[in-house]
Amino acid sequence: MNRRSARSQPLPPEEAAHLNSLSKDSLITRVHELYHQGWTLQAIGDALIPPRPRSTVRSWLLRFTPPTERDLTDAPIPTPTYKTHPDGYQKRRPQSPGILPDELELIQSIAPLARTYRAKMSTNSAACVANDQLTAICIRLNLSGVSVRELAQAAGVTYRAMSKRLK
Numbered sequence: 001m002n003r004r005s006a007r008s009q010p011l012p013p014e015e016a017a018h019l020n021s022l023s024k025d026s027l028i029t030r031v032h033e034l035y036h037q038g039w040t041l042q043a044i045g046d047a048l049i050p051p052r053p054r055s056t057v058r059s060w061l062l063r064f065t066p067p068t069e070r071d072l073t074d075a076p077i078p079t080p081t082y083k084t085h086p087d088g089y090q091k092r093r094p095q096s097p098g099i100l101p102d103e104l105e106l107i108q109s110i111a112p113l114a115r116t117y118r119a120k121m122s123t124n125s126a127a128c129v130a131n132d133q134l135t136a137i138c139i140r141l142n143l144s145g146v147s148v149r150e151l152a153q154a155a156g157v158t159y160r161a162m163s164k165r166l167k
Contacts, residue, residue: 003038006038009040010043010047011078015047016047018030020048020049028063028064031044031057031060031061032061035061037077037079038079038080039078041057041061045057093147094145096145096146096147097144097145099141099146099150099151106137107137107151107155110130110133111156111157113126113131114127114130114131114134114155115157117131134155135166138165142166148162148166151166
């Protein structure tokens with residue numbers, strides 16, 4: 001299911017009044033319709049008297065079963081105005097260019113040796129050279145837009161370890 005939500009928008013006052021006038025079964029059906037129209041759990045919960053937390057509204061959605069006889073009201077479902085681009089959500093971070101296969105192979109081959117590096121080792125040791133080479137490659141790739149998560153997966157380390165390497 002691909003659902004677009006309208007964040008930070010309260011339900012229209014007339015819809016809030018309509019929600020508060022419904023019986024429990026009708027309310028759950030209406031909440032289901034509103035949610036699938038794009039209204040957030042928070043907006044729906046805040047419109048109720050007394051206000052309900054998102055977890056309660058979500059539990060109603062989870063136990064929703066389509067009514068056997070059309071139990072829906074004639075009131076039209078309000079449509080939220082979206083703050084995002086009409087074509088969908090625009091990510092803040094551009095899509096990663098990815099790691100080229102030869103760079104991926106190099107990272108995977110030197111990462112195990114680089115993990116054995118310790119600060120007191122000689123600068124000429126294989127582990128030190130591998131560590132410096134891995135750091136340089138990862139910094140360059142990160143600056144070109146490759147995510148820390150992708151680099152960590154390629155090197156076989158945790159996100160935190162790769163993040164520290166890039167600092």
